[in-house]
Amino acid sequence: MSKYHRPPNTFVGQVDIKVGDLERTLNFYQGVLGFTILENHEGKITLTADGKLPLIKIEQPEDIISKESQTTGLYHFAILLPSRADLGTIIKKLREISYPLQGGSHHGISEAIYLEDPDGNGIEIYADTPPSTWKWENGVLPAEGKALDIKGLLAEAEDKEWKGIPSEALIGHIHLSVSELEKTEAFYHQGMGFDVVMRIPRNAVFFSTGEYHHHIGTNIWNGIGAPAPSENSVGMSSFSVVFPSDEAREKVIKKLRDLNYQVKKEEGVFITEDPSGNQIRLVVSRDI
Structure with missing residues (x-):
């Protein structure tokens, strides 16, 4: 497991999404990406890579409507793979079945491809570059982007057979559409206790703990003041911060309340919302 996604760090654990057609979506996450079912409870299906750790939960509400554009919510969730060879293998698989990609990039800190599930929920699949090569400057990383070396990644995967998503795969980070950056930064930095590690001025802010490149990304690319989506829209219903x-969770809950952010407890789970209405479940590592 990535050292950035275990104690003593705080990180994103699970993403819950609403979909328009549960069977179609399950076929994608199982048949295309190779996840397996961990739990199926009343139409809410939890998916896993290793048979133990919950990563993605999908459900189809009765009154679901198509994904709404120009709103806050999920920009993409990111699946972290253990190696370049694993990234090359999934690229090879996607090419073989002609599954469309939205793009790819070498960010310096990682190599990534981008795609969508059948409902338009954004997904990044990536492998980190060696942390020793990350260019920290006074606690901040530069925002980089250059062409992805597809040829090199496929060469890494030349002798590897696709056997589904690697068991070590994790939710590496989540990237959110938000309505405003200043309030967002105050919430995640001052309230939730994440460090600011990267900025794209007037566009995006990224947060992490433990000197990871980012556990949470936020952007205003859907427009300043973008509204929250309808509750029954395809998209993210919540994500967990682990x-x-x-003691660490209680400290953050107290800080959030001191800053006048609401934290409630539902069925034994502490829940809060960022200023853009993105719902967050506050959990402890032993509970997952």
């Missing part, structure tokens, strides 16, 4: 201990 704390290393009860």
Whole structure:
């Protein structure tokens, strides 16, 4: 497991999404990406890579409507793979079945491809570059982007057979559409305790713990003041932030409340919302 996605760090653990056709979506996550079912409870299906750790939950509400554009919510969730060879293998698989990609990039800190599930929920699949090569400057990373070396990645995968998503795969980070950056930064930095690690001025802010390149990304590319989507729209219903201990979670809950952010408890789970209405479940590592 990535050292950035275990205690003592705080990180994103699971993403819950609403879909328009549960069977079609399940065929994608199982048949295309190779996840397996961990739990199927009343039409809510939890998917896993290793048979133990929940990563993605999908459900089809009765009154679901198509994904709404120009709103806040999920920009993409990102699946972290253990190696370049694993990224090359999934690229090879997607090419073989002609599954469309939205793009790819070498960010310096990672190599990534971008696609969507059948409902338009954004997905990044990536492998980190060696942390020793990350160009930290006073606690901040530069925002980089150059062409992805598809040929080199496919060469890494030349002798590898596709056997589904690697068991070590994790939710590496989540990237959110938000309505405004200043309030967003105050929430995630001052309230949730994440460090600001990257900025694209007037466009995006990225946050992490433990000197990871980012666990949470935020952008205003859907427009300043973008509204939250309808509750029954295809898209993200919530994501979890995983704390290393009860004490760490309690400290953040107190800080959020001191800053006048609401934290409620539902069925034993602490829940809050960022200023753009993105719902966050606050959990402890032992509970997952």
